[in-house]
Amino acid sequence: MxxxxxxxxxxxxxxxxxxxxxxxxxxxxxxxxxxxxxxxxxxxxxxxxxxxxxxxxxxxxxxxxxxxxxxxxxxxxxxxxxxxxxxxxxxxxxxxxxxxxxxxxLRLQAQTSQNGRVLRHVLDARQFTRQWLEEQLFPSTLELQQTPTDRLEKALAGKRLFYLFYEPSTRTRVSFEMAATLLGATVHGIDSHEQYAQDERLEDRIRVLNEYPHDFLLIRYDQEGGASRAASVSGVPVINAGDGPGQHPTQALLDAYTLWRELGRLDGLSIALVGDLSYQRSTNSLAYLLSQFRDLSFYLVSPQLLRMRDEVRDHLTKSGAKIEEVRDLRAVAGDVDVIYVTRAQTTRLEHARRFESDTGKYTVDADVLARLPTHARVLHPLPRGPELPPEFDADPRIACFRQAANGLYVRMALLSLLAAETAQAAV
Structure with missing residues (x-):
């Protein structure tokens, strides 16, 4: 009763x-x-x-x-x-x-470093450890790459990704969108032609987006430091998809994974970075990321006015890497394992060459390929110009399109690991 x-x-x-x-x-x-x-x-x-x-x-x-x-x-x-x-x-x-x-x-479990979380945000290539790359990202990416798309686990079911791009993008945006969709997430966002940086303060826009139930914010900004500004006011993970001439950390991850897949190692490599090394964020991030590996040699092939930034050079020197500046790619083509060619900005390169006493060589042509070892690889972040002519695409050493394909699976693994660590931090 x-x-x-x-x-x-x-x-x-x-x-x-x-x-x-x-x-x-x-x-x-x-x-x-x-x-x-x-x-x-x-x-x-x-x-x-x-x-x-x-x-x-x-x-x-x-x-x-x-x-x-x-x-x-x-x-x-x-x-x-x-x-x-x-x-x-x-x-x-x-x-x-x-x-x-x-x-x-989640099938992919996140791992934290001794200093704290690895994936609170994805902003800088220096935040990743060698242990995380070799034990978490690379094996997870390889597993996803070997799994048929119709058998992929929906590790991001119910998640939402929002992209905010102030600069045009093809490979980064589409690969992230496809990666999230294949893992069960929903994607929407704003493209570069739909907004201007001066329309609204970046921090205000990020705070507004945080009021909506998003799980990831993918941002490409036209000025260096934009992703860090967004992360400073964001309660959800921010992924840097490129911030002006600063960094592009996810591009560095897929570049390193491509080298690992193509060559089987990252230690002891001789790498030629070619072209505009001052304003290309992909070379900055790749140099920071590879500095964790041993016995590396870097050949910096660029005009004097477009040489690599001092802070990046100092970071490589402190890590123990050997650095040599050259003006002609042909002089080192026979000694390298990797040629990483950057996108040629015609007006910028032409202006830089006016102040050179001798004409440099910054393109991959038949002469360079004839000197290049058979095991070596040529990478390019794309889109390309005259620095990598399409008539050499049949050469198996040209790996730029395999490199772009790897980006999809690297970003799938990255999103899964990021979601797993965010869930663990919430418990």
Whole structure:
């Protein structure tokens, strides 16, 4: 028997409805005390299934997605979480996700370094460790690359990626969009032709986007440091897709993975970086990333006015790499394992060559390929110009299109690892 509530009203019978049908109890209904000292039984719960939807009670009264609570950005979570909290008398300040919402079950588990999280944001190629590359990113990428697309696990089901591009992009945007889609996420965003940097302050725009339930922000900015500015005010992971002449860390990841796949190693390589080394962010990031490996030699092939930045050179020197500046690619073509050609900015190179006493050689032609060892590889971040003519594409040493294809799987692995570490940090 149920006793009256504290206000003295008799307890209504809730076992049947007016039509005589059995009534299912509601978690938000008033709680009545039993005459015995035994507390009322708690509802029986089942943990969320693989799709991330939780089911309450034997009849499955509610079945709602609660990934917003997993992300931990909406306080008490969805309507079901508020009802469960009320029924079980959970304190408002106690995160409900700690006892109810497990982290999404991902096949790719994140790894943290001794200094903290590796993937809070993806901003700088120097944030990645050699151990993380060799034990996490490269094996995960290889596994994804060897898995048919129709058998891929939807590790990002329910996730949302928003891209914000202030500069045009083909490979970076499309590969990220395809990577997220293949793993079950949804993608939307704003392209460069739809906005201008002067329209709105970057930090304000990022704060507005954080008010919407996004899980990743992919940003390409036209000025160096834009991604760091966005990350300083963002509560969700920011991925740097290129910030002016600064860095392009995900390009460096796919470049390093390509070398690892093509040559089988990253230690002891001789690498020629060719072209505009002052304003090309891809060479900056690749130099920072490869500096963690041993016995490297870098040949910097560029005009004097477009030589590599001093801070990047100093970083390579401190890491123990050998550096040599040359003006003619043919002079070192027979001694290198990798030629990394950058996109030629015609007006900039022409201006730089006016101040050179001798004409340099910054293109890959038949003479360079004749001197290049058979095991060597030629990489290019694309799009290309006259520095890498298309008539040599049949040469197996030209790996720029395999390099671009690897970008899809590297970014799939990166998003999965980023989601796994974000989920672990929320628990």
């Amino acid at each position: 149920l006793s009256p509530d504290p206000r003295g009203r008799p307890a209504p019978c809730r076992s049947r409805s007016a039509r005589g049908q059995p009534r299912v109890p509601c978690l938000s209904a008033p709680t009545y005390q039993l005459r015995s000292a035994v507390p009322p039984p708690r509802p029986r719960f089942r943990p969320p299934d693989d799709s991330g939807r939780h089911v309450v009670g034997a009849r499955g009264l509610w079945e709602r997605s609660c990934r917003t609570s997993v992300a931990g950005r909406f306080g008490n979570g969805c309507r079901l979480c508020r009802l469960v909290r009320r029924r079980l008398a959970v304190a408002p300040c106690e995160p409900i996700r700690k006892w109810w919402h497990p982290a999404p079950r």
